[in-house]
Amino acid sequence: MDVLLPSLVDGLLIGFVYGLAAMGLTLIFGVMDVVNLSHGALIVLGMFGVYLLYTALGLPPYVGLFIMLIAGILLGMALYGIAIHPLLGGPHLSTLLSTFAVSMVIIGVGTALFTSTPRNIDFSLGAVQVGNIRLLGTRVVAAFVAIIMAVGLYVFMYRTHTGKSIRAVANNRDAAELVGIPSRRILALSFGLGTMLAMVSGGLIATLFPFNILSGGVYELKSFVICVLGGMGNPTGALLGGLILGLIEGFVPVFMPVGWTPVIEFTLFVIILLVRPSGLLGAR
Amino acid sequence: MSVILEIDHVTKRFGGLIAVNEVSFLLEEGEILGLIGPNGAGKTTLFNCINGVYAPEEGRILFRGHDITGKPPYAVARMGIARAHQVVRPLNELSVLDNVTVGACYGRENLSLGEGRRVAEEVLEFVGLAEKRDVLAGKLNVAEKKRLEMARALAARPYLLLLDEVLAGLNPAEVASMLNVIRAIREQGITILMIEHLMHAVMNVSDRIVVLDYGKKIAEGSPKEVANDPKVIEAYLGDPELALSLLEEGK
Amino acid sequence: MRWLRDPSFWVSVLIVALAGAWPLVTGSASGREDMSLILMFVILASSLNIVLGYTGYVNFGHIVFFGLGGYIGFYLISQMGWHLIPAAIAGAIVTALFAAVLGAIILRLRGAYFALATIGVNEAVRALIVNWDALGGAVGMTMNFKRYQAYGGPMNALWVAYGLMIVVALLSVITSYGVRTSKFGLGLLAIREDEDAALVLGIAAPKAKTIAFVLSAIFPALAGALFFFKNGNIEPGDAFRLHMSVEGIVMIMLGGYGTVLGPIVGAATYERLRGYLLTSPIFKDLQLAFAGVLLLLIIIFVPSGLVGWLRNRFPKVRRVLA
Ligand SMILES: Nc1ncnc2c1ncn2[C@@H]1O[C@H](COP(=O)(O)OP(=O)(O)OP(=O)(O)O)[C@@H](O)[C@H]1O
Ligand SMILES: [Mg+2]
Numbered sequence: 075m076d077v078l079l080p081s082l083v084d085g086l087l088i089g090f091v092y093g094l095a096a097m098g099l100t101l102i103f104g105v106m107d108v109v110n111l112s113h114g115a116l117i118v119l120g121m122f123g124v125y126l127l128y129t130a131l132g133l134p135p136y137v138g139l140f141i142m143l144i145a146g147i148l149l150g151m152a153l154y155g156i157a158i159h160p161l162l163g164g165p166h167l168s169t170l171l172s173t174f175a176v177s178m179v180i181i182g183v184g185t186a187l188f189t190s191t192p193r194n195i196d197f198s199l200g201a202v203q204v205g206n207i208r209l210l211g212t213r214v215v216a217a218f219v220a221i222i223m224a225v226g227l228y229v230f231m232y233r234t235h236t237g238k239s240i241r242a243v244a245n246n247r248d249a250a251e252l253v254g255i256p257s258r259r260i261l262a263l264s265f266g267l268g269t270m271l272a273m274v275s276g277g278l279i280a281t282l283f284p285f286n287i288l289s290g291g292v293y294e295l296k297s298f299v300i301c302v303l304g305g306m307g308n309p310t311g312a313l314l315g316g317l318i319l320g321l322i323e324g325f326v327p328v329f330m331p332v333g334w335t336p337v338i339e340f341t342l343f344v345i346i347l348l349v350r351p352s353g354l355l356g357a358r
Numbered sequence: 359m360s361v362i363l364e365i366d367h368v369t370k371r372f373g374g375l376i377a378v379n380e381v382s383f384l385l386e387e388g389e390i391l392g393l394i395g396p397n398g399a400g401k402t403t404l405f406n407c408i409n410g411v412y413a414p415e416e417g418r419i420l421f422r423g424h425d426i427t428g429k430p431p432y433a434v435a436r437m438g439i440a441r442a443h444q445v446v447r448p449l450n451e452l453s454v455l456d457n458v459t460v461g462a463c464y465g466r467e468n469l470s471l472g473e474g475r476r477v478a479e480e481v482l483e484f485v486g487l488a489e490k491r492d493v494l495a496g497k498l499n500v501a502e503k504k505r506l507e508m509a510r511a512l513a514a515r516p517y518l519l520l521l522d523e524v525l526a527g528l529n530p531a532e533v534a535s536m537l538n539v540i541r542a543i544r545e546q547g548i549t550i551l552m553i554e555h556l557m558h559a560v561m562n563v564s565d566r567i568v569v570l571d572y573g574k575k576i577a578e579g580s581p582k583e584v585a586n587d588p589k590v591i592e593a594y595l596g597d598p599e600l601a602l603s604l605l606e607e608g609k
Numbered sequence: 610m611r612w613l614r615d616p617s618f619w620v621s622v623l624i625v626a627l628a629g630a631w632p633l634v635t636g637s638a639s640g641r642e643d644m645s646l647i648l649m650f651v652i653l654a655s656s657l658n659i660v661l662g663y664t665g666y667v668n669f670g671h672i673v674f675f676g677l678g679g680y681i682g683f684y685l686i687s688q689m690g691w692h693l694i695p696a697a698i699a700g701a702i703v704t705a706l707f708a709a710v711l712g713a714i715i716l717r718l719r720g721a722y723f724a725l726a727t728i729g730v731n732e733a734v735r736a737l738i739v740n741w742d743a744l745g746g747a748v749g750m751t752m753n754f755k756r757y758q759a760y761g762g763p764m765n766a767l768w769v770a771y772g773l774m775i776v777v778a779l780l781s782v783i784t785s786y787g788v789r790t791s792k793f794g795l796g797l798l799a800i801r802e803d804e805d806a807a808l809v810l811g812i813a814a815p816k817a818k819t820i821a822f823v824l825s826a827i828f829p830a831l832a833g834a835l836f837f838f839k840n841g842n843i844e845p846g847d848a849f850r851l852h853m854s855v856e857g858i859v860m861i862m863l864g865g866y867g868t869v870l871g872p873i874v875g876a877a878t879y880e881r882l883r884g885y886l887l888t889s890p891i892f893k894d895l896q897l898a899f900a901g902v903l904l905l906l907i908i909i910f911v912p913s914g915l916v917g918w919l920r921n922r923f924p925k926v927r928r929v930l931a
Contacts, residue, residue, distance in 0.1 A: 359761060392688075409809060411809065430808070432809075432811050432812055433806075433810050436811050443806070443809075447803050447806035449798070449799050449806065451867075452799070456795065459795060460810050461810055463792050463813030464812050466811050471795065474792070487771075514810070588824055
């Protein structure tokens with residue numbers, strides 16, 4: 075119990091950040107039926123963005139995050155125009171490959187500029203002691219930021235006109251166009267939001283763990299697992315999926331070698347795809 | 359004449375909606391049976407039950423004496439039931455000839471690729487698509503796609519052909535030529551079950567008619583009997599245009 | 610035999626056979642290594658094309674077959690002392706059985722769901738092997754040099770493995786051709802275009818898809834056994850590299866999705882291009898980014914690939930380019 079509780083709490087805190095990353099992936103899938111294979115590269119972009127602003131300009135990571143938020147939306151909308159819009163309506167393969175191509179470009183340029191040496195943001199907020207659990211300050215703040223972002227997204231999607239338009243386009247693009255929603259702009263914005271979520275969560279992860287230009291792949295795979303746990307296209311589910319994944323990662327190492335975590339995660343992933351393709355929350 | 363298809367108290371539900379409700383009727387070998395009813399009556403759903411796309415919750419379907427209820431669609435196709443869909447489903451990136459060859463090769467006779475091609479060429483000639491054989495199916499116009507749908511079903515050399523609104527969306531000249539094709543198919547001894555909204559056409563070409571409304575069979579008989587049946591007129595009053603044309607056919 | 614009178618059969622087979630034979634003629638070891646890599650890509654791309662190009666199922670986990678065949682073959686040779694050929698065949702058989710079971714389960718999923726499941730399978734298998742101590746765990750296994758004595762020493766063993774690589778490449782291309790021009794292949798194409806319509810037309814899609822999946826698994830498994838035998842060591846990261854599956858897809862797109870010749874042309878072009886970019890002073894650091902831009906341009910502007918484009922543009926060449 076002494077080991078279990080702290081690692082579960084830690085897992086939960088990180089789970090919020092994972093969940094935030096996955097929300098970006100699942101939002102894009104839900105709105106335009108595109109599996110964004112540049113997700114991992116965008117996460118890395120967020121990591122390096124925050125890192126560079128911190129090391130080069132001395133901007134605190136949480137200010138850097140805010141810049142990533144804006145840059146993410148703009149970049150995502152541009153990427154939509156280049157790599158998604160011309161291919162919508164075609165076979166799935168086209169957008170799978172075009173987003174993968176985007177990832178190759180980002181990682182390629184990134185490797186040329188930064189090589190693959192590990193980096194970490196040398197930034198600490200100390201630790202808080204709750205009972206006999208010691209929590210790192212950066213983890214608490216990261217979870218807190220992730221929760222705020224998730225709530226913000228929820229309010230945006232359910233309370234604003236633009237957010238409602240996004241949901242309408244997700245439900246039925248043709249019908250949405252009939253009632254006068256400019257689907258192209260809405261789709262671009264959705265891709266922008268998805269990108270923004272990836273980059274912000276990348277920035278948060280950078281405050282927690284060391285990373286390098288190739289780290290995106292790991293978090294992309296985690297995001298897939300989370301999306302499937304929560305139901306592809308369901309942002310609320312993604313948050314829940316993130317927590318489950320965080321818990322698994324906190325839980326498994328207590329009982330068996332840490333190497334078994336991915337075996338369990340990916341087996342669970344495939345099984346859920348097969349038996350509950352709409353996720354743990356979704357209807358059968 | 360013998361019974362080729364027996365629909366016995368078939369029920370299909372979608373959640374709370376009963377799309378097909380205890381429907382029963384017989385189909386004699388060699389006849390053309392028209393299946394009519396207002397939009398949403400359950401006609402297409404009944405087809406889906408017959409050829410195995412859906413498994414009905416209740417009831418049985420017998421084809422040439424075999425129980426085919428709940429069999430997968432490919433097994434049903436192999437036994438000799440072919441179908442033309444209401445919404446055409448061409449294999450877009452394949453040529454017209456290849457589309458029809460698929461029908462021939464995987465149909466009742468289980469032909470080899472070479473034999474299948476030969477049958478496909480014949481059938482394309484028969485439906486009047488021969489000069490389009492090398493065109494990609496996705497590039498055809500609507501009328502041609504309907505013919506292709508029909509050709510593919512015919513190439514399977516079925517005992518029973520299910521036609522779902524093959525006349526919809528065609529202009530009068532195209533309708534007339536399609537009707538000729540349908541009659542010629544019957545001449546070959548193929549039994550036809552056809553869904554149709556175009557009253558004059560279905561009344562004209564069918565031997566008997568079954569009427570569905572809200573999933574239930576409400577009438578069955580010769581075209582004349584059906585057209586004069588008050589229950590049928592009533593069902594169609596929701597659809598005044600059809601009711602009117604029904605009344606006209608009756609006179 | 611119908612095949613032997615078909616020029617497009619000979620075009621595909623001769624390209625592979627002649628290119629493969631060239632290093633045997635010159636005896637150049639570096640030529641052999643380059644060509645070995647191209648042949649391996651031909652095997653990966655041609656076999657993947659059966660599932661991806663003919664059947665329309667996007668498989669990101671194709672490399673799992675390569676890794677499994679590689680591990681089984683390597684284990685049998687290095688730990689059990691088997692000869693390369695029976696070891697490779699045993700690896701292929703086990704991998705095919707794995708594919709049959711896996712296919713029967715996951716081919717129920719369609720579209721993006723299938724693609725995601727294949728990623729999950731590859732990662733799960735990789736993670737499993739990392740934890741499998743008998744197979745060397747995360748470090749993998751290394752071949753004892755003495756094992757190469759049976760093939761006339763390490764140098765000669767490389768030539769033996771290369772010769773077998775040519776054979777496997779030819780077999781995979783012939784299989785690809787055989788499937789593409791058969792009734793079975795026509796059924797697969799129908800599934801690719803519209804699976805529900807194909808079912809109604811009488812195609813037993815679940816069985817056909819599984820057979821296609823198994824066929825596509827055999828050749829990468831053989832190639833994996835040969836590659837890692839040549840390589841002298843095997844580790845999970847090399848055997849189950851997700852990136853290589855995607856490279857296979859890129860090769861198929863480059864050459865022409867759903868054609869026999871496309872994956873061959875695509876594999877060769879990709880390997881040459883990559884080789885050029887890696888050595889060119891301007892692109893050396895940017896080769897990945899450059900390949901990404903290229904891929905994007907192909908998908909948007911030439912989605913049917915080189916061979917597909919030629920076939921559409923000049924219908925006359927269809928007789929020669931299948
Ligand atoms: N897959 C499905 N899921 C849920 N409901 C369905 C499904 N297919 C059909 N329905 C419903 O079942 C009812 C019958 O539909 P069906 O398509 O059989 O009608 P139809 O008689 O062919 O109509 P139409 O003349 O318009 O083609 C309709 O209310 C329809 O909405
Ligand atoms: Mg209908």
